Amino acid sequence: MNTPTSSSAPALDNQLCFALYSTSLAMMRVYRGLLPKLGLTYPQYLVMMVLWEQDNLTVSDIGERLFLDSATLTPLLKRMEAQQLVTRARAKADERQVIVTLTAQGQALRDEAAKLMPQVLCATKCSVEEITGLRDQLVDLRKNLNDSAGL
Structure with a gap:
C-alpha cells in the first residue's frame, strides 16, 4: 500500500546532499570507464595525483590531502606497491612514519593520465x-x- 508523502517531508531532488552524491557517482562512472587504461582504480588515481604533485610524502600527508585516514589508505597503498607504482619505507627520522615514493612506473603513468x-x-x-x-x-x-x- 502506498502512503502519501507528507508535505513537510523533504523532497529528495531538492536536497543539495543528494545532488552532490549522485553527481559524484556519475563522475566516478566516467573515470571508471577511463582508468582501466592506466590500471588504476579511482582512489588509486587520486593518490597518484597527489604524488605527481609532490613525491615522497608520508601516509598522513597523503591522507590529509585526500581527506582519508591511514586505515583507509594503508591497504590501498599496499596494493599500489604490489603493482609497482609506489614504494613504502619507514622514515629514518621517525620510524612511525611511512614515506610513499613513486616508482619509475608510477611516474611514467603521469603522461598517460594527462x-x-x-x-x-x-x-x-x-x-x-x-x-x-x-x-x-x-x-x-x-x-x-x-x-x-x-x-
Missing part, C-alpha cells in the same frame, strides 16, 4: 570556465562544511 582530462571535460559538456567556477564553489562549500563541523 590524456584523460580532455575526455572528462568532454563528458561534462561544460566549458573550462564553467568547470573552474563550479570547482571553486565546491571547494568553498567543503571548507564551510568542514569549518562548521569543527574539522
Whole structure:
C-alpha cells in the first residue's frame, strides 16, 4: 500500500546532499570507464595525483590531502606497491612514519593520465570556465562544511 508523502517531508531532488552524491557517482562512472587504461582504480588515481604533485610524502600527508585516514589508505597503498607504482619505507627520522615514493612506473603513468582530462571535460559538456567556477564553489562549500563541523 502506498502512503502519501507528507508535505513537510523533504523532497529528495531538492536536497543539495543528494545532488552532490549522485553527481559524484556519475563522475566516478566516467573515470571508471577511463582508468582501466592506466590500471588504476579511482582512489588509486587520486593518490597518484597527489604524488605527481609532490613525491615522497608520508601516509598522513597523503591522507590529509585526500581527506582519508591511514586505515583507509594503508591497504590501498599496499596494493599500489604490489603493482609497482609506489614504494613504502619507514622514515629514518621517525620510524612511525611511512614515506610513499613513486616508482619509475608510477611516474611514467603521469603522461598517460594527462590524456584523460580532455575526455572528462568532454563528458561534462561544460566549458573550462564553467568547470573552474563550479570547482571553486565546491571547494568553498567543503571548507564551510568542514569549518562548521569543527574539522
